Amino acid sequence: xxAKQVDFVTDCxxxxxxxxxxxxxxDNESLIELNINKSCTSFKxxxxxxxxxxxxxxxxCINSGKIKLSTSGSDGKEQILRLVKxxxxxxxxxxxxxxxYHCNAIALEDSAVCVIDKTFFLQLAMSNQRLCMALFxxxxxxxxxxxxxxxxxxxxxxxxxxxxxxxxxxxTYGFEGDGQTINVxxxxxxxxxxxxxxxxxxxxxxxxxNSSKLIELAGKKIKIVNYAKxxxxxxxxx
Amino acid sequence: xxxxxxxxxxxxxKISQKLYPFIVDQFRELDEYNEINPPSNKTxxxxxxxxxxxxxxxxxxxxxxxxxxxxxxxxxDTKNNPNFKSTVNVQELQQLTQKKEEVIRGLLKDLQREAxxxxxxxxxxxxxxxxxxxDFFFIEKEKWHRMLNSWNSGCACFAKANCKxxxxxxxSK
Numbered sequence: 001x002x003a004k005q006v007d008f009v010t011d012c013x014x015x016x017x018x019x020x021x022x023x024x025x026x027d028n029e030s031l032i033e034l035n036i037n038k039s040c041t042s043f044k045x046x047x048x049x050x051x052x053x054x055x056x057x058x059x060x061c062i063n064s065g066k067i068k069l070s071t072s073g074s075d076g077k078e079q080i081l082r083l084v085k086x087x088x089x090x091x092x093x094x095x096x097x098x099x100x101y102h103c104n105a106i107a108l109e110d111s112a113v114c115v116i117d118k119t120f121f122l123q124l125a126m127s128n129q130r131l132c133m134a135l136f137x138x139x140x141x142x143x144x145x146x147x148x149x150x151x152x153x154x155x156x157x158x159x160x161x162x163x164x165x166x167x168x169x170x171x172t173y174g175f176e177g178d179g180q181t182i183n184v185x186x187x188x189x190x191x192x193x194x195x196x197x198x199x200x201x202x203x204x205x206x207x208x209x210n211s212s213k214l215i216e217l218a219g220k221k222i223k224i225v226n227y228a229k230x231x232x233x234x235x236x237x238x
Numbered sequence: 239x240x241x242x243x244x245x246x247x248x249x250x251x252k253i254s255q256k257l258y259p260f261i262v263d264q265f266r267e268l269d270e271y272n273e274i275n276p277p278s279n280k281t282x283x284x285x286x287x288x289x290x291x292x293x294x295x296x297x298x299x300x301x302x303x304x305x306x307x308x309x310x311x312x313x314x315d316t317k318n319n320p321n322f323k324s325t326v327n328v329q330e331l332q333q334l335t336q337k338k339e340e341v342i343r344g345l346l347k348d349l350q351r352e353a354x355x356x357x358x359x360x361x362x363x364x365x366x367x368x369x370x371x372x373d374f375f376f377i378e379k380e381k382w383h384r385m386l387n388s389w390n391s392g393c394a395c396f397a398k399a400n401c402k403x404x405x406x407x408x409x410s411k
Binding site for chain 2: 173
């Protein structure tokens, strides 16, 4: 059986043309220089490209393939931080911060990757204003993605806690005769107090639950219409 | 007073008035320790785990003191009153609280592992927190759940209209 060939464009002039690479705005002269100061290699699916705590020696530029950046959580479970694809760069945070890698980079499929020499890249970034700005934009975009992720994580947590509070209220006060409406009427402030969050967040999440048909709100009355989904949302697992 | 409701009151009083304030004090001591010895990057995971445990504990304490304990106590105290109709589902409340306790147990294991990997000194406040949970919290909660299990399994003591189990003797099924 013939092994699958990895598509590889080793010439930066051809690779960056029309791509969303940060190098796409470089002039031909700079691209030729870039060609000289890089090496190209291919990685098999599952192969480690760089490891957590290793020191960076260059900037990785993905030619083709998909790569995951991951780290291990406190429970040892893998946490994927980001996926990158052809045209993206890898390892610039550690390189620019003069730090070690904080995650592993693993090929998700057979991938072609170029490594640009560290000193050359830093000099190029300092001497080329457009590249420098593209790099700033890349870092800012990544920061925004990370901040959005933090917000969604914290929201998820409050979401779980609101669902949990409804389960506790149901277990304590039971249902009304319809077998769905919680047999207690609490103000949003009182529910927020149980959850340990702001009244605004509680109102927003109850409204979200209402929209996603987990509950039905009628004034202070809360009807649990999908108990199984509410229990799942509470995520009372470790 | 029936032996069951009597022991419920004893356990609740012990947990809510002695154990929980003691745990709160341990967390406060750790906060004070951290003010003197600011956490470093090295201890970031340890501190994150402590904060998560603290948060889970406060959440459990909140539900228990506001909902679980009062409703179970009321249920036990008024079980012989035919006019009293309780809405509380002891089994469901027990399952919910047990799940939250399991979350704390899991986090404590992680904390213990992290504390060991950082070679924290024996008397470090983090170990005091671990110890108060393992030596007191889970033991008291086990007593509480044992009593609730008796209720859930339809212990004769609860079923009898005129409960004779007034002494401190153990209940009969």
